[in-house]
Amino acid sequence: MECTQARNLLSEHQDRTLDTAGAEALAAHLRGCGECAGADVSLLAVRELLRGLPPDPAPPELLSRVLAALEAEDRNARPGSTDGGAGATRSFLSRFRVPFEAAAAVLLIASVYWYQQASTPAVRPPPGISSGVSSGISSEAGKVSPSRPPPAKKDAAKSSPPGIRLADGKPRAAKEAAPSLPMPRTWTAESLPSVPVSLASTDSERIVPVAPPRPLPALSYGRDLVVEVNPENREGAEERTAEAALRLGGIVERIERENASTGKGAAGAVRVVLPEAAAAGFLDELRRIGTVPPEVLPAAFDIPRGPRPGTAAYTVRIRLR
């Protein structure tokens, strides 16, 4: 037996997994070769050293960090969590989280509505002024301001040059007609913002610009994953996926659903971008939402790159099992 061959068998020799003939041949070689015998001894010593290597004590902050993270996670935990310990630490206020959030949402909507109601008359130009703005707009088909003034009166339109309002303060009559109103800013058709409009109100001064639907652009990054969910868990699967991504510090780029008329079995997709460190945790979350077929699930070490360095991206496609 040559030295190279003998040294390749040393680990197996020490594990006693060599067959009898191999063990005898190696033993014979070791008896006659001091160098290989020394290698055998030192290899055994290295293994013994490793076996006796004591664990490094964990820093004290590890436990506190884990407990803090668990508490944060527990706040978002679903009902029926299996951890009694974590559940017991739930704060008293968290019981009122949903009512608080609902009340906050109502207040927000009410305040926006009130603001719109209160602010609309203030920005409306006086009747004598609005005609020119209106005619200016009419000459710019398809370009209007979101805060469009009310429709013009014919006589007022005749008395004012179209497109220019109070540029030099000359239309005194208009100002006198509405002395209590604040001086409006100078508007020209050219200075108005250009916003494509696909839906415009015809019976009020407010115009709602609506962006035309755009097709979902093809992904140049990330990976598709299919999650199969049971029919009883189908509802809200997209939302649970999005919540998981948000909880892990990611963002939700898009949530898609097939037409609702197709019922609970409709397919859906959620596109998320996560910090790379959260990718594995996200896959764990997906397994809680449904079944990820093993042939689809990437290897644990395989993180699909996101749009930026340090990010991972997934398009999670929800299917009915």
Place this chain on the structure above:
Amino acid sequence: MDLERPAGKGRPVDLLVEGFRKGTPGSFEAIVRAHQDRVYSFCARMLSDREDALDAAQEVFLSAWRNLSEFRGEAALSTWLLRIAANRCLNRIRRRKSLSEREAPWPEPSGGAEEGIIFQPAGGEADRPDRLAETCEMREILTEALSHLDPGSRWMVLLSDVEGFSYEEIASLAEVPVGTVKSRLHRARMAMRRLLSPVA
């Protein structure tokens, strides 16, 4: 702390896991306390960076918390945790390497280990690894030597020789044949031998 007790004729039952499943308050904290040293040590030796190791160990326990209800007890809880730790650490090493090439290339474990020697023990008897073990720096020396192995071999050495995993367990975790595990482990051990004992 005796964490396991026999469950009749069957496998030992981890009392802490049982407590966690029953919803006993503080049971998961007890699990963390019981296993944090092993998990953190493994992560620190794999990653050679304290903060990275802390983050990885935290991820391991969070993942365990989420999935402990699915833990079947086919292996010891520590084995299960170390499996998670191995995955997390390898993820981090891959990410670290893909993001930047700051780190020096790993020396080939099967050869050229002399280039990676990081200490020069005195000659003669002191060159023997068992003598080195007598020094107070033994732990640091071993950790340093381990850090010179390539990550793909390092985690196998840690799991096999430090944590006592069987070849079959490592093969199942690495999704490679047992023979591949044996040969990679042997090359890594020989590299460790060269790193620790230049004259051997």
